[in-house]
Amino acid sequence: MSELPGDLLFTNDHEWLRRENDGSVSVGITGHAATSLGDLVYVELPEVGQDVEEGGEMAVVESVKAASDVYAPIAGNIVAVNDELADDPEKINADPYGEGWIVRMTVEALDESALMTPDAYQQLLDELDD
Amino acid sequence: MGSKTPLYDNHIEAGARIVDFGGWDMPLHYGSQKEEHHAVRQNAGVFDVSHMTVVDLSGQRVREFLQYLVANDVAKLKDYGKALYTSMLNPDGGVIDDLIIYFVADTKYRLVVNAATREKDLAWIRKQAEAFDVGVVERAELAMIAVQGPHARELAAPCVDTEYRDAAMALKPFNGMFAGDWFVARTGYTGEDGWEIVLPAADASATWDRLLAAGVEPCGLGARDTLRLEAAMNLYGSDMDETVSPLEAGLEWTVAWEPAGRDFIGRAAIEEQRENTDRQRFVGLLLEDKGVLRNHQKIVVDGVGEGEITSGGFSPTIGRSIALARVPAGDYDRAKVEVRGKLLNVRIVKTPFVRNGQVRIDV
Numbered sequence: 178m179s180e181l182p183g184d185l186l187f188t189n190d191h192e193w194l195r196r197e198n199d200g201s202v203s204v205g206i207t208g209h210a211a212t213s214l215g216d217l218v219y220v221e222l223p224e225v226g227q228d229v230e231e232g233g234e235m236a237v238v239e240s241v242k243a244a245s246d247v248y249a250p251i252a253g254n255i256v257a258v259n260d261e262l263a264d265d266p267e268k269i270n271a272d273p274y275g276e277g278w279i280v281r282m283t284v285e286a287l288d289e290s291a292l293m294t295p296d297a298y299q300q301l302l303d304e305l306d307d
Numbered sequence: 308m309g310s311k312t313p314l315y316d317n318h319i320e321a322g323a324r325i326v327d328f329g330g331w332d333m334p335l336h337y338g339s340q341k342e343e344h345h346a347v348r349q350n351a352g353v354f355d356v357s358h359m360t361v362v363d364l365s366g367q368r369v370r371e372f373l374q375y376l377v378a379n380d381v382a383k384l385k386d387y388g389k390a391l392y393t394s395m396l397n398p399d400g401g402v403i404d405d406l407i408i409y410f411v412a413d414t415k416y417r418l419v420v421n422a423a424t425r426e427k428d429l430a431w432i433r434k435q436a437e438a439f440d441v442g443v444v445e446r447a448e449l450a451m452i453a454v455q456g457p458h459a460r461e462l463a464a465p466c467v468d469t470e471y472r473d474a475a476m477a478l479k480p481f482n483g484m485f486a487g488d489w490f491v492a493r494t495g496y497t498g499e500d501g502w503e504i505v506l507p508a509a510d511a512s513a514t515w516d517r518l519l520a521a522g523v524e525p526c527g528l529g530a531r532d533t534l535r536l537e538a539a540m541n542l543y544g545s546d547m548d549e550t551v552s553p554l555e556a557g558l559e560w561t562v563a564w565e566p567a568g569r570d571f572i573g574r575a576a577i578e579e580q581r582e583n584t585d586r587q588r589f590v591g592l593l594l595e596d597k598g599v600l601r602n603h604q605k606i607v608v609d610g611v612g613e614g615e616i617t618s619g620g621f622s623p624t625i626g627r628s629i630a631l632a633r634v635p636a637g638d639y640d641r642a643k644v645e646v647r648g649k650l651l652n653v654r655i656v657k658t659p660f661v662r663n664g665q666v667r668i669d670v
Contacts (some may be wrong), residue, residue, distance in 0.1 A: 215529065216341040218621040219599050219628075221647075237647065239599040241340045241533060241621050263597070 181207075182274050186289060187298035188250045193274060194292065201256055201281045206238065206247060208273045209302055214240040217266040222258040223280060229253060236279050238269065250292070253284035308332070312357035313450045313508040317515045321525045329423030331358040334527040344533050344623040346524035347497050348664050351456035351463075353515065353523045354531055358422035361446040361505055362432065365415045372439035373408060373416060375571055376432065378553055380563035384410035388483045390494055393561045394553050395431065396573025400580060401549035402556065404428050405541060407494060409483050417490070419451075419505075421543050435572070450511035454523060455501035455534075457664060460493075462521045463502055466514050467491060475502070496531065498538025498662045537622050539591055539631060539658030545602055546589075546617040546631055552577050555633060556617075557589035557658075587614065587633045591658035593668060594628035594644070596651040604630075605645040606653070611637045616644065624661045625670055631658070 185193045191210035195203045211217065221237040229235050229249035236247040258280050262268060269277035293301065309332040318325065323334035334355065336343060346352045366372070373381040379393030389410050395403040404424045409417040420428045433443050454463040460476060467475045471486030478484060480500075483492025490505040506514065519525060532542070539557075541547060547556035554562070554577055562577065563569070580586055594600050600619030607613055614634035622629045634642060634655070643650040656668040 215336060216339055219597060221598070239621070241623070242335075242529060244599065244601060 181295040181299055183295055185274060185295060186292035187295070187301075188292060189301070190248055190250070192247065192250050194250055194287070195274075196287065197281065201283050202251070202253065202287060203278045203281050204235075204247075204250060205273055205278045206269060207298070209305075210245075211270045211273045211277070214238060214245055215242045216240055217269050220262040220266045220269070220279070222260070222262065223255050225255055225258055227255045229255060229282070238266070238279075247279060249282075251282075251284050251287060253282035255280050255282050257281040310358070312355055313511040314355040314357060314452075314515055317512055318355065318525070321519070323525075323527060326528070328358065328528055329421075329425075331422060333358060334525070336527040336529045337525050340527065340529035340533065341623045343524055343526040343530035347456045347499055347526060347530065347534055348624055348661070349457070351454060351459040351501070351523045352526035352530065353518045354453040354455065354526050355450075355515070356453050356503070357450040357508075357511065359451055360420045360422060360425045360428065361449050361451065362418040362420060362429070363411075363415065363444045363446055364418065364432075364436070364441055365444075366439065366441035367414055368439040369414055369416055369441050372436060372441045374569055375439070376435055377406070377408065378562040378571055378573065378577075379408075380566075380569060381408060381410065381416070383563070384408070386410070386482070387412060388478075388492075390481045390483055390492060394547075394558060395428070396553070396571070396577070397549055398573060398576065400552040400573040400576030402543070402547040402551060402553060402558075403431055403549060405543050405547070405558070405561075409490075409492065411485075417505075419503075423544060446505075448508055449505050450508045451503065451505045452511065452515065452518075453495055453497075453501065453503045454518060455495045455497040455499045455526075456523075457500060459499070459501035459523070462523050463504075463518060465521070466517050478502075496538075496540055497534040498540070498659055499534075499664065533620055533623055536618055536620050536629065536631070537624055537659065537661035539660060541631070542618055552580055554580050555587050555589060557631070585636045587635060589617075589631065589633055591656045591660060591668070592616070592619075592630040592632050592642070592644070592653040593625075593656050593660075593670070594630070594651060594653050598646050598651055599628045600630040600644060600646070600653070606632055606634055606642050607645065607650060608635055608637065608639055608642045611635050611639060614642070622660060625666055625668075627670065629660050
């Protein structure tokens with residue numbers, strides 16, 4: 178497994194968040210999640226402007242194998258969605274932390290203590306491998 | 308920990324993601340299910356299907372027994388090696404399992420039944436066989452591989468003993484032959500040309516390695532499922548089970564109604580159903596909207612009724628989602644499928660979706 182980018186925070190549900198320069202937060206699924214799902218063939222994205230609750234269903238990623246919900250890791254408002262995933266969902270497999278981002282949202286506050294650092298997430302992955 | 312086939316270590320070596328399938332530790336894929344799928348459509352892939360159950364039947368009355376046991380008529384098998392696809396039914400006409408029967412000799416037939424249904428199949432076959440004094444021997448010691456794709460036979464031929472190689476290459480579709488202690492048949496579950504080979508477990512690993520060295524792609528159960536779905540080949544447990552008759556699963560072609568006097572198990576029940584013009588249709592669906600059709604999604608036909616997807620998924624060859632489904636009787640070619648609360652548009656299409664590398668439906 179390749180190195181996790183240092184500027185990300187992670188959830189137990191194998192999603193990642195990145196605080197962007199404009200204060201918004203990008204969200205995607207981790208390389209581990211993408212690999213577990215297999216080749217992605219469809220991504221259902223939320224509407225821009227939609228409010229999401231923490232833990233609420235936000236997007237759906239479908240692989241050849243199965244459909245899987247993507248939950249909002251924090252409450253917020255969707256300000257952008259990655260439309261390119263509509264034609265090329267495999268961007269998530271190829272580049273989960275870059276071109277495979279799923280949504281960008283504005284949030285009231287980002288409670289980093291509830292999320293994992295790259296080191297902590299790596300530890301979780303190592304434990305899963307055992 | 309499930310049962311392991313003789314090829315388990317080969318799968319690990321090839322980087323397989325292992326999953327449980329009917330109590331067996333089997334490869335789901337070796338990195339990319341889609342690439343494996345395309346390899347079979349365009350070149351050649353090899354599947355470990357050793358988990359499937361090979362059963363040898365023998366006895367003076369074995370033909371008579373099979374004419375009673377299954378819905379198709381083994382009397383159609385005139386030449387040694389010829390294969391027949393059919394179902395075993397229960398007295399209510401439900402499908403106990405689908406299987407392939409090979410005509411080996413006048414007193415010998417070989418059956419290949421599903422892995423997940425092994426125990427109930429063997430129990431059922433043995434119970435029915437008693438009255439016919441037919442010997443039932445499971446060949447659990449044998450391995451089985453499927454080499455599939457337009458170049459599968461030519462790439463696999465060097466693995467076959469030289470003595471039998473030409474004869475194996477000359478096999479017609481749906482025919483098999485013994486090649487020493489191997490059994491090679493021109494059958495498969497992908498909609499492509501190829502062979503299914505039953506061989507001693509001791510030969511399996513070296514043969515697998517040799518195929519991979521020849522450029523044949525190792526393929527897992529994931530690709531096996533998308534390939535068979537594109538070929539519109541039924542999957543037991545999804546498209547049919549003991550509550551579904553062959554007529555409700557698109558398998559009427561595997562039922563021999565003639566001769567009318569042949570009394571196979573389940574005949575009375577499905578004959579009654581045959582007269583019923585209101586029975587559900589079993590059809591292929593193409594999703595016209597974006598998304599992916601999945602098993603058990605509800606189908607809504609305006610003004611007609613509701614149905615259900617029995618096998619749904621993404622077709623790597625077509626690049627759209629397709630499905631097999633049971634839908635209400637009636638003359639229509641459009642329907643809607645409920646996916647996460649939304650109704651998506653599907654078109655009813657004539658199957659197979661894909662055959663021999665070619666898309667066979669209007670997309």
